[in-house]
Amino acid sequence: MRLRLLIRNVSLIALLLSPLFLTVGSLIYGLMSSGLVRGGAWSVSVLGLAGAFAALNLYLSFIRPWIYSLQTSGSMDGYKRASGAPLVGTLLVVISVMMGFGDWAIAAGGLLILALDVGGTPWFLAAVSRDRSFWE
DSSP states (O other), rough: HHHHHHHHHHHHHHHHHHHHHHHHHHHHHHHHTTTTTOHHHHHHHHHHHHHHHHHHIIHHHHHHHHHHHHTTOOOOOTOOOOOTTTHHHHHHHHHHHHHHTHHHHHHHHHHHHHHTTTTTTTHHHHTTTTTTHHHO
16 A cells, blocks of 8 residues: 555656656757757747746736735735636647757746746645645
């Protein structure tokens, strides 16, 4: 039973961090190949779309509630929470990095977007990391 739980948890962590691993691998490959690999315009466009979704998630999670609390003298009474587009930014980063694998600029942009996209899998892992009921 314990081994089964360990395998499940390690597999889940690997799955949730796989976009990060892919992007770091692409960055390392791109830096080692001296910038010879160039992604196409499609990979840049998809990465820009991922950035837009990351900005939306960041706005809805942190900026919008902060603005509301400023307008209502710190009170959050009556505030209606809005969900962004979870996983969409991460999936678009994965698609973009796969399309332009080895382009260090796309990989660096993908890492930045993964760090800012609070609806992505690395942030989900950070959010549930202390929740014992999730891991048992």
